[in-house]
Amino acid sequence: MRLLHLGNVVVDLVLTVDALPERGGDVLAGSSMRATGGGFNVMAAASRLGLATSYGGVLGTGPYGDQARDDLRREGIDFPQPPHPELDTGFVVALVDAGGERTFVTSPGAEATLTTIPETTDDDLVYVSGYSLLHELNRATLVQHLPHLRGTVFFDPGPLVRQIPPAALQTALTRADWLSCNAREAAALEDLPGRTHVLVRRGADGCSLNNQLVGGFRVDAVDLNGAGDAHSGAFLAALAAGIDPLDAARRANAAAALAVTRRGPATGPTQAELDAFLTRPTDA
Template sequence: MRLLHLGNVVVDLVLTVDALPVRGGDVLASSTTHAVGGGFNVMAAAARLGLPTQYCGVLGTGPFADQARAALRAEGIESSGPVRPDLDTGFVVALVEPSGERTFVTSPGAEATLTPDALPETTPDDLVYLSGYSLLHPTNRATVVPWLAHTPATVFFDPGPLVADIPRAALNTALTRTNWLSCNLPEARALATHQDPHDAAETLLHDLPTGAGVLVRLGAGGCLVGERGRPVRLVDGFAVEAVDLNGAGDAHAGAFLAGLAYGKDALEAAWWANAAAALAVTRRGPATGPTRAELESFLRGRERPPRE
């Protein structure tokens, strides 16, 4: 099995602040770092757990693109997409508060210019990661939506925080081709129009194709796992001291996909994913998913979810 990621790799400019500025105001950052993020976070999380991973998105030309290429190489991630000579890779400004909560401003670049020739042939053994951001950029949306209808791969869809901004037709097409839908609780509530987490998960599951599943991420509380014909189940999270929530959902996605690739059932893959996210938030930075050795060490001696 391999993971194919449709985009988007960007560079994160991470500023740690005591509080967000008021409108029209200004604050001083206590620290500033820059690292490759966006779609890279999911790929790094999966690759560190041993899942062969390929980036199918567009890379640019410039300092941000150079940083992205170096990061992909360092994680052993193949890049199969085209290169734009006239655009740099985009970037994201992330403001991190003392609680670990983060706020983003995104400036798109070459990764927002995906064309059909960049997308690979797929097989039923492939795993495809689709981000809602790919459905926000008009060029990427026009490329990805028709392609989804024909791929035989398992599609994992994370609509992201801007789910309400995705054109409804594109969102509906993505959902009809989704095998696994993963949302945090605010995203699940927005999609399902239910406040109760279990009700939201049930509604989302009902709207997905037969045989599909849904994950509703609850932060430190773990995640809900929904599969057709079974009650929605809670897989508990892990108590850790969080220092940076940036990339937690990405670590969760990468670990869940790696778990599926290793033949784990949905509950055990979610258990793996919860542990990976817990480890990720104890470290500063966007791509902080653990290695397989770190994950297995963390889980050693802990109670597994019941096997299906």
């Protein structure tokens, strides 16, 4: 099986702060880093757990696009689309406070110019992100192609779900075989009760799978950035390996727990790290 990711790869500019500044204020960052993020986090998490992965979005030409390509190659992820000749890959400023919570500001780039989609097969796991439905070109392309995509569609509406145009959101929900979101995003959706496959992430409490709670793992979190992405990547890798969805959800909870103990957006574990965590003498 293959994961085909149709979301957005961007570059994260991550700054740690004691607290967010007040409006018009200024604070000094304790540390900063630049890392490929966005959809890359899901793909890296899945690829590290053995799932063949392909990025179906658009990369830019420029320093951010170059960094994204290098990081995708390092994780064994291919990217068949030609680069945008005039735009660089977009970036996100992520502020991480002392409690591990994160706040984002996004500047779109080449990833917001999707006009074609790679051919899919019945064996594909196709990841669709709500962020893509916020960009006019991406939205038009996805709305046109979603009803005809082959494979299993995994839709994550994202935190800006209320900003997605209703018709586009309904197209994605209608085609999705799996709906994955956090509790806040689930509350913003109206058609959850009738769906067959719904995965709702609930932080340290774990997740619910079709309203059945799958317990989480207590850890000392240092950075919540990318936890949901690690969860999604691990869940998809487990499904591709033929693991029962409930067991796959437990593995995803463990992957997310490991991810928040590390700083950075793409902190999903390797297979060896995940297996060791799940077989430790005392589960939290």
